[in-house]
Amino acid sequence: MHEMSLAEGVVQIIEDQAKSQDFERVITVWLEIGELSHVSPEAITFCFEAVAKGTIADGAIVEIIRTPGQAWCYDCEAEIQVPSLIDPCPKCGGFKVQVTKGQDMRVREVEVE
Numbered sequence: 001m002h003e004m005s006l007a008e009g010v011v012q013i014i015e016d017q018a019k020s021q022d023f024e025r026v027i028t029v030w031l032e033i034g035e036l037s038h039v040s041p042e043a044i045t046f047c048f049e050a051v052a053k054g055t056i057a058d059g060a061i062v063e064i065i066r067t068p069g070q071a072w073c074y075d076c077e078a079e080i081q082v083p084s085l086i087d088p089c090p091k092c093g094g095f096k097v098q099v100t101k102g103q104d105m106r107v108r109e110v111e112v113e
């Protein structure tokens with residue numbers, strides 16, 4: 001599963017931070033998931049809990065932040081919001097759009113003690 005390797009990446013990031021910042025337990029993890037990424041919040045939460053077992057992030061709460069899809073329309077010469085990768089520009093209906101945001105997933109913040 002795609003989300004399983006992403007979850008492993010998140011746990012890896014947290015463990016690296018634990019080494020450099022010297023914390024012992026992770027309470028909450030905020031994950032930013034772009035609306036245009038094919039990451040399911042339910043699946044990533046489930047996978048994270050499974051992958052985190054026995055690590056410093058064991059039992060951590062996963063909070064998901066959805067970030068909207070953004071694109072650049074070459075016809076309007078403006079930043080636009082796009083609900084999916086295949087939608088045209090909502091202003092002019094054109095397809096000369098380049099997605100700029102909302103395709104990725106990243107760790108925004110980790111609450112530790």
Ligand SMILES: [Zn+2]
Nearest residue numbers: 073076089092
């Ligand atoms: Zn446009």
